Amino acid sequence: MIHNVVALVYDGVSPFELGVVCEAWGIDRSDMGLPTFDFAVCAPRAGAVATNVGFGLQVGHDLARVREADLVVVPAVPRHADVPPAVIAALQEAYGRGARIMSVCSGAFALGEAGLLDGRECTTHWMYTDELAARFPAARVIPEVLYVDADAILTSAGTAAGVDASLYLWRQEFGSAAANQVARRMVVPPHRDGGQAQFIRTPVPEYDAQTLGPLLSWIPEHLDSPLDVETLAARSAMSPRTFARRFRAETGTTPHAWVTAQRVRRAEQLLEQTDRSVDRIAAEVGLAPAALRHHLAQARGLSPQQYRRRFSAVR
Known part of the structure; x- marks a missing residue:
């Protein structure tokens, strides 16, 4: 420590x-x-x-x-x-x-x-x-x-x-x-993944109907929904290929990596702040329990149970 x-x-x-x-x-x-x-x-x-x-x-x-x-x-x-x-x-x-x-x-x-x-x-x-x-x-x-x-x-x-x-x-x-x-x-964003690009080669305009800002705000509130490229592209009225290209241009990473990071961070919060079961938390963030264990171990080197023992605010 x-x-x-x-x-x-x-x-x-x-x-x-x-x-x-x-x-x-x-x-x-x-x-x-x-x-x-x-x-x-x-x-x-x-x-x-x-x-x-x-x-x-x-x-x-x-x-x-x-x-x-x-x-x-x-x-x-x-x-x-x-x-x-x-x-x-x-x-x-x-x-x-x-x-x-x-x-x-x-x-x-x-x-x-x-x-x-x-x-x-x-x-x-x-x-x-x-x-x-x-x-x-x-x-x-x-x-x-x-x-x-x-x-x-x-x-x-x-x-x-x-x-x-x-x-x-x-x-x-x-x-x-x-x-x-x-x-x-x-007064900064709470987390940017280490593997995210240092800079975005394509200039990003202010959020409007032509950018992904509204979608990026919507995703964290719907993590238990299907969030594959095809679904997100359809919601953005783009082809999957155009959507994937636009997403990387505006965020510096892929849709899958960005969504997975959001799911893991939300799972961390639930492990810290609630006593819900790991299976229930996994479902709430749109991951299978085994997938949650895998991604949390990759990100933190801890299992969900270990993470909860270390950081839980619920006693």
Whole structure:
């Protein structure tokens, strides 16, 4: 369980991505019944740290603070500057003792210099994925996805993806209800799948009769209904092929993957907030019990019973 979090910075850090980390992990939300963390920003030396936009930060902790952390987050840092050796050593030590390591945007390059991406799937901002792959050929770089969770190393893409990855960790550690509360406080969508595209190549117009906005709002309220491509295409007055193409253009993923993710998230909420049987919950979200077990295990590494024991609010 995550209790102690540090943001690890050095000269050239991006204040915006650092702000994302501070917002996700440094805010006291105990008034909402949420856990709070022992949070700190640390640097190779306590004192002044230059940002990449011309002003400085005053950092109160050196790298000794990293040794206490359950989660070490590296926000966007310079891709081409040398990573301080002490930072590399701190990241390696943290990983070696079992801490979670997370990067936002170009922070992945610091993880690469520490050897933490070798043999692992990872990502960074879509503009830098080719460079990341070239500099760290032992890493398995996945371009364009929002974030990748691989053996305690969580890498995320650009600014907003740092929010997504943080909410993913909140969900993994504290459950769906807690992650949704944090998302509401941050005024962001509660969940975007890690495999979703970082950007949509086709510009999306405002929701109107020509877009899928109304359908995307309708689906979560009808998860127990048939939601195959043919049914959804007919509801949208499109051919299945046109619908599938439009759906990917507007969401960055396939109809099946999007619907399945909605079903699993709703099942998580019902497992947390009700004492209904797993079979009943599966029926309510439009999945066979075996399919629910499969998809929940894929998404969370837990069976429905294990998920309920870990996150249930019903006692």
